[in-house]
Amino acid sequence: MRLLCGIFLPLLAACNTPGHEFRGVDPVRVSIGKSTFDVRVDGTYAQAIRLNPEWAPRFEAVAPRGAMAMQKVSGCKMVRLWGDQAVMLARLDCGAGVPPLPPTLAYDCELEHIHGGYADLICLPRL
Structure with a gap:
């Protein structure tokens, strides 16, 4: 039993561990719709780790x-996105972006759909 705990416990602890490029960067927790992410931004790159369980999520969803x-936390426009449904990475263009969120550690956000393919993201600090 100890052997099994010794094998699986470190694997479970790594579920929210950032990639080596983002070690030492404090995460900002953001909830959008039914997803909650820890977002880390380092220069022109960002990482979002999905924290909540979702039944069979697809990357496209x-x-x-x-x-x-990532755009809301960084205040930058996303140029490229890659990864999977659990960990996403983005290249950012910070030349002309949206205003970043004030420095706090957790936000609840709602996506307001607007016609023409555009949407507003409304974020409030979690108390």
Whole structure:
């Protein structure tokens, strides 16, 4: 039993561990729709780690929420997105972006759909 705990416990602890490029960067927790992410930004790159369980999520379904979380935390426009439904990475263009979120550690965000393919993201600090 100890052997099994010794094998699986470190694996479970790594579920929210950032990639080596983002070690030492404090995460900002953002909830958008039914997804919650820890977002880390380092220069022109961002990482979003999805924290909540979702039944069989596809990358195409989770990616827009992860992308919005990274854009909102960084204040930058996303140029490229890659990864999977659990961990997403983005290249950012910070030349002309949206205003970043004030420095706090957790936000609840709602996606307001607007016609023409555009949407507003409304974020409030979690108390």
